Amino acid sequence: MTNSVRPAIDRALRFLVVSDPGQLRLRSASQTTLTLVLALSVLVAMTRLLGEAITVAMLGSVVAMFSSFVVKDRTARGRLLTTALIALPAATAVTVSTFLAQHGVLADVGFVAVLFGAVWVRRFGPRGFALGMGSFIAYFFALFLRATPGQIPELIGSVLVGVACALTVRFAFQHEWAGAELTRLTRALRASSLAVVDLIAPTNVPGATPVGRHAEPASSDAVRHALERLANTALMIEDWLDRNVAAAHVSVTGKDLSRRIFDAQQATEQLAFAMRPRAGTARSVLAERPAVAQVLLAVRSVLRNHPTSDDLTVARRIVTRAEAAATDSDQHSIVIRAAARTVRAHIAVHRVTAHALATAEAHEPVTVLPTRTGTAPAPATDDTATDDSPVPPRHRGLRAQFDRLEPSTRTAIQVAIATSVATVLGELVSPNRWYWAVLSAFVVFTGTTTRGEILTRAGHRIVGTVGGVFAGVLLAAVVGNRAPVQLALIVVCVFCAFYLVTVANGLLVFFITVLLAMLYGLLGTFSIAVLELRIAETCVGATVGITAAYFILPTRTRETVRDKVDAYLDALGDVIDDSITSVVEPGSGVDLVPVARRLDTALQELQTAARPLGMGPASRARRGTARLVRVLEACDRAAHALVRAGMLAASADPASGPTGDLARAVVDGADGVRASVMSLRSVVRGEQGEYDDSLADASPVAQVLSRDAQELSTATIVAVRALDRLDHSAALTRVPV
Template sequence: MGRPRGMTSQGVGDTLARLARFLVVSDPGQLRLRSASQTTSTLVVALACLVVTTKALGQPITVAMLGSVVAMFSAFVVRDRSAAGRLLTTGLIVVPASVAVTVSTLLGPIRVAADVGFIVVLFTAVYVRRFGPRGFALGMGAFISYFFALFLRAQTAQLPYLLMAVVIGVAAALTVRFLFQREWAGAELTRLTRALRASALDVVDTVDPLGAEGYTPPIPGRHEAGARRTVAERLERLANTALMIEDWLDRNVAAAHVSVTGNDLSRRIFDAQQATEQVAFAMRGADPTTLSDPVRRAFAALRVVLHTTPSDDELRSARRVVTKAEAAATGSDQESIVIRSVARAVRAHTAVHRVAAHAIEREAAGERSSAPDAPTPTEASDDEASPSEQKGWYARLQPTTRTAIQVAVATSIATVLGEMVSPARWYWAVLSAFVVFTGTTTRGEILTRAGHRIVGTVVGVIAGVLLAALVGHDPPVQLALIVVCVFFAFYLVAVANGLLVFFITVLLAMLYGLLGTFSIAVLELRIVETCVGASVGITAAYFILPTRTRETVREKVDDYLEALDDLIVQCVDSVVEPGREVDLVPAARRLDLALQALQTAARPLQVGASDRRSLRVAPASRARRSTARLVRVLEACDRAAHALTRAGIVAAAADPSSAPSEDVREALRSGRDDVRASVAALRSVVREAGGDSEGYEGTRAHAMEQTPVTALVERDPEHLPTATRIAVRALDRLDHAAALTRVRI
């Protein structure tokens, strides 16, 4: 009996360890957790201060609620890059919020005037997004304040107290934000690097599941497509974590917190990411059950390095293991390639870990740097956005202007229809019509957002009714549930907007109960008004100055391929002429950001895409599958481009005398031109109206042939410089990926 208990305890421990790693990986740097905690703390502080103040002044609870809502959204919508900028924007919210509350309160008794005022506020809130994160925050502050003043039926006699509540709410948000921002930036970097290692460990566990505790070995020959998708998803998560560290480097002076410069740290992060990708690529098609003992020991050493807190002795031991295995892996067989890839990953992640360990030591010693934030690059406003390819006079309008006009039309119609449904709750329809445009730019995104909002509202009403029946009228419990709903709403909003709507709807049920106005009919009315508003928003997006998702995706693909072409040229030039001190990591990161923008834009087109093959499918289904396939291919191009970047970095640090021979250089240039031709052909296809693959099939024959640069490596691989070998393989992968793509967007 003792043995099963031990096994059960071990199983529970493994489950908890995997859960902890999932939480780290799914929220790199705990940024979502900190944001939700900050928003919730702001609400609690503001609510406590305002309840005491309003009671002392003899004002109703609605005054305290308005100030608390303003405080909560002041904490959430501020997204300036610098700490000083976030504090300044938070403080400035008091101005538009006060103006909006004043206008809403004064116009409230005049129904038509209040409706027009609301539409003007919504139009302005969208229009000012062109001024960047600060414009977005101030516009949302005005919108929220106007809406909740209407929702709480503010009276003119309460106006001085309402303005006082706004000031107290913003002051609470400033106080909590200042306290949260006092945390040393090194702690954030430590959490981000821990998330990077956890993401890398997820990748390793996917390609070598036998070595992972609690994992079941895969069945050979089955679930191969699912396994490839899992690897791709985890590599994407690893890439996103690396980009978050790059964002940290943009906001902070690295040398003030760690022992290396920002460029050095950026290169180490890139090397760790690319080394992990190389391990996954080397293990492609391998059977984990047939790996030899040296390979198994190398993977065990990599897992030690990727552990959350490996000791210095463990790191040294891991390096000794892979160094010994690498010395014996002199062949070009698959296991030797895997061992060399794993050894490089061990060294790369060890280098990152030592930087993070230095940050931890400084934090433990109580050191704090007074160095200012890193200079924030000027963010391009929507006014400077590249012109759309769509036809029509409105193509000259800026995106914020176009969206503001759509919002004005949609909310005007929603106001009329909402009042027809319910003269007392019309604003729910207006709110839904507005919210579907928040954070969206294309028709596909708006359709997805509207669907999430409707589903979240319906499920939230059901949960709210059940919870209200269980709780009854118990103010302390209702307030506690409101706080819990706020935390989960803002913690999960980045996962799915529908989860935000769900928890906000449950929150409203508790709020109605607290105000003594709860009824099932009111919540049912919210569903109807939400559906009306979402439908109006979708209609406006499709027929009023539309921004088509497919055209946006084509633009993003074009931007990505342009960045890829630039990177290919820079990297091959570095390999052909080694010893030139050139930093290629920023160019690689620009490519990663372009891919990230493409993935976001293409997401609505991939809804419903399937990997199943069929001879008779609808055109829309073909387009979805083709878009999903294109994104996957470009993700593969991105990983090959990372390998090419590594070749350029290695060559840049090499001695100029190590330059390849003239025939090798000519072969490299020829390979570069071949890949660029494939990329150019793909760009021309994507740019075509309809995006079909006609005229692109000629490159498929080329992709099946052996290129001069590939033949070069197969003929004499051992006598080529390391950078040249890496570049040749990367160019070959890029050439095949680009040339074999069929596109229909």
């Protein structure tokens, strides 16, 4: 293999690992596709043997496919139980749909009722969501396939066989030991870390992994996105720790592994921060220094796909020697120390997870966090309600009643009204294909809570449908009436749709539309006019959904973002308090990783909520939202450093902490930074024009920074510098949301 081909393959493989940590999307798509293939094989054989119509096999196969995809319980036993339970609402929905289809308007009313119920039951958590979607899918496809009452026994039998196929494949996939999943996730952690290193270091350093950019430094946005992927991968490992007993698979406890993962993530972030260019200094110049280049090579050797024990030992020796020689406080010495810590942190993770123990206990998770079941937020009162404009007194009572509704109830009401209107408008467009409009009006509310998310989902659905129609027509012309090829394309479309659904919902819609074109051809009802109707009906349904979201019990995206900012700042305040307490009172042994992970989760939720604002038509809103997210991401990195200081102090000698005036200065400085950071609430809401910067020359933090470093413990130095970074990071915020 040539020198130019091998690096390209390595980059492609690493991209797949980084973009799909733990191969969870790949496994989910593979499971769904295999379920469909098994169900189709069994049901087509059965229908031919019994002389039934192919539509009977299609219904059971679709129920099997969605039974595989929509079940998201946290435990293996829970997923199997939910999959089995789907048979009941699906069989009931098929029966009701088939009977009501003979009575015109009653079928429409029944469809709206099923959609309302499918959304309302989401309050019962993942199981409620799965059972509701099972009833919706069965009702819809019974209408789509024009089932008759005489087919009800065969249709119910098809549903039962489809669910049995889904159970069989799910059990086979769950048989894999959880230790293998942990190994894949930690491999993704190393790949994400290596992606960060490749961005911050030039490619002309000998031995560096080529990334296709020569020696040009990466943009700050690219580094930020790479660090975000690294943080998301670390959170996925935390989720694994929530669902499994770590000691059953590795040689350490879950608490110890969680700490090692956090240390590896934070060390990589610190290396990226240390490598940022100073005024008049380029990263390439810094990295070309022999000592820096050597430690970066050691970092890369540790982060490779399959480092050997000798590789790890040599890397540790290299960074240990370099660190011993880096006694100055200039930037290249800081980079060497950060690289050394990165190597040690990733080696610590690799030692305990490279060969995760595959034991029988891994089949069933034991330690599981309670699943949220759609608990409603506290009722909004007049003095806590937030809006872009004041609420008139005569409307406050009604508004308060709406705010007290469960989120699932609010969405169910929106769905019921939107689908009712979509039914009427859809029948005006096409009396035979009206259900596409209803489907679109329903789907734009799936997995969304705010107006911005619904608008984004509707846009993706329209674009995906139009693109899918063009691709479907082209493929139909090429394939013709060759059933084996059509079935193969249906399987390919299913895999691509469910593999890419989390990347962009429009890709799911695109491949499902192509699938429908193949399905129409298989049923002998394909025509370009039918696909054109799908575009029209989709546009009608999406428009109705957007209108309902904006005018019927709306949940404003800006309000949601402000609430997420409040939650993030609350978590940040806890990090500051707990970390500084540990620094001032060392030796406490307190575990600060959980509070850091709560902060990361809050940031992730904020990023998700703010995404629709980042795509809005107003350029000022886009810039303001992007700036806010960048600022809080910078605060997150500084908070990680603060947590590290608290972790260092937690295991230190109780006598090593600051005392007297120094301790009071650290506490006062932390209080000042905390108060200043909390002022971000007012800045974000537009109540305050500027961030309250506490770091004047005479501030307590500045006083501590001015002291002789020999007076301070390592934990104290790290903590004060982190507070300094946190305050300056937050000070970048100037734009309200």
